[in-house]
Amino acid sequence: xxxxxxxxxxxxxxxxxxxxxxxxxxxxxxxxxxxxxxxxxxxxxxxxxxxxxxxxxxxxxxxxxxxxxxxxxxxxxxxxxxxxxxxxxxxxxxxxxxxxxxxxxxxxxxxxxxxxxxxxxxxxxxxxxxxxxxxxxxxxxxxxxxxxxxxxxxxxxxxxxxxxxxxxxxxxxxxxxxxxxxxxxxxxxxxxxxxxxxxxxxxxxxxxxxxxxxxxxxxxxxxxxxxxxxxxxxxxxxxxxxxxxx
Amino acid sequence: xxxxxxxxxxxxxxxxxxxxxxxxxxxxxxxxxxxxxxxxxxxxxxxxxxxxxxxxxxxxxxxxxxxxxxxxxxxxxxxxxxxxxxxxxxxxxxxx
Numbered sequence: 001x002x003x004x005x006x007x008x009x010x011x012x013x014x015x016x017x018x019x020x021x022x023x024x025x026x027x028x029x030x031x032x033x034x035x036x037x038x039x040x041x042x043x044x045x046x047x048x049x050x051x052x053x054x055x056x057x058x059x060x061x062x063x064x065x066x067x068x069x070x071x072x073x074x075x076x077x078x079x080x081x082x083x084x085x086x087x088x089x090x091x092x093x094x095x096x097x098x099x100x101x102x103x104x105x106x107x108x109x110x111x112x113x114x115x116x117x118x119x120x121x122x123x124x125x126x127x128x129x130x131x132x133x134x135x136x137x138x139x140x141x142x143x144x145x146x147x148x149x150x151x152x153x154x155x156x157x158x159x160x161x162x163x164x165x166x167x168x169x170x171x172x173x174x175x176x177x178x179x180x181x182x183x184x185x186x187x188x189x190x191x192x193x194x195x196x197x198x199x200x201x202x203x204x205x206x207x208x209x210x211x212x213x214x215x216x217x218x219x220x221x222x223x224x225x226x227x228x229x230x231x232x233x234x235x236x237x238x239x240x241x242x243x244x245x246x
Numbered sequence: 247x248x249x250x251x252x253x254x255x256x257x258x259x260x261x262x263x264x265x266x267x268x269x270x271x272x273x274x275x276x277x278x279x280x281x282x283x284x285x286x287x288x289x290x291x292x293x294x295x296x297x298x299x300x301x302x303x304x305x306x307x308x309x310x311x312x313x314x315x316x317x318x319x320x321x322x323x324x325x326x327x328x329x330x331x332x333x334x335x336x337x338x339x340x341x342x
Binding site for chain 1: 284287291340
């Protein structure tokens with residue numbers, strides 16, 4: 001190996017042209033710099049490369065020797081990891097932020113960790129709605145695929161059940177199959193009906209700890225009641241409900 | 247270039263003692279590289295319950311034979327006789 005300068009003789013200052021190669025006999029060679037490092041003549045387009053065969057990381061250590069690593073875990077992703085090497089945060093190759101556990105999230109509106117301010121879930125997908133009468137009967141076209149969006153503990157679901165034949169059904173009208181078990185809360189929404197009979201106005205309601213939507217008939221100056229299911233064909237339901245999960 | 251589709255049980259959760267929540271992802275692969283994914287959810291409870299005009303309840307065991315083996319295993323482990331009895335009580339006490 002050819003050295004550009006013999007750095008063992010440097011006392012206070014040196015200017016190098018070309019590359020500086022520190023090449024010892026072990027893997028423990030290190031450069032100890034007690035001060036700031038300036039790379040390049042300006043802050044424009046200054047780059048430093050850390051290259052390795054697997055994990056290539058920059059370690060940041062405080063006075064108590066606590067370490068945080070910035071770098072890659074071997075994939076083409078940027079990761080922040082702790083001293084044990086466990087990933088704390090990852091920026092994927094698709095430019096999405098990925099947290100290492102399903103319960104991890106983002107604190108919003110606070111300057112310290114508070115469970116009530118942790119946004120830790122988002123999900124969208126489909127569910128299979130099934131309309132039935134609480135007493136008996138099986139119908140046709142009574143199932144349909146709906147959509148849902150879950151943000152934190154709140155789920156909003158929607159479904160359209162067209163051209164149902166409910167001729168053998170009886171009891172109150174219920175739609176089952178919600179994608180998440182409900183929790184306590186104001187779990188209601190709106191429902192649009194075609195071919196149903198009611199005396200007040202109709203609203204859906206999700207009771208606590210269930211996966212069903214009860215369709216309620218709200219009677220003026222009276223108690224609410226389950227909406228009677230019409231035992232006939234040609235029935236339509238459009239449902240939208242927002243509820244909290246358990 | 248081969249396009250394939252597979253269903254993956256992505257998550258099984260037990261909520262409030264007897265609710266088994268299942269998230270199933272449909273994964274679209276092109277030459278074994280994922281190019282698309284969508285999620286479908288359903289929740290299993292130990293019984294399908296109904297009440298007749300006289301107010302008598304009927305609880306029919308939920309048929310889980312069509313579920314994935316991993317889902318069946320969890321449901322069967324969770325739905326003990328005590329849990330089933332508690333579920334019936336909960337449903338029958340929750341009226342309109």
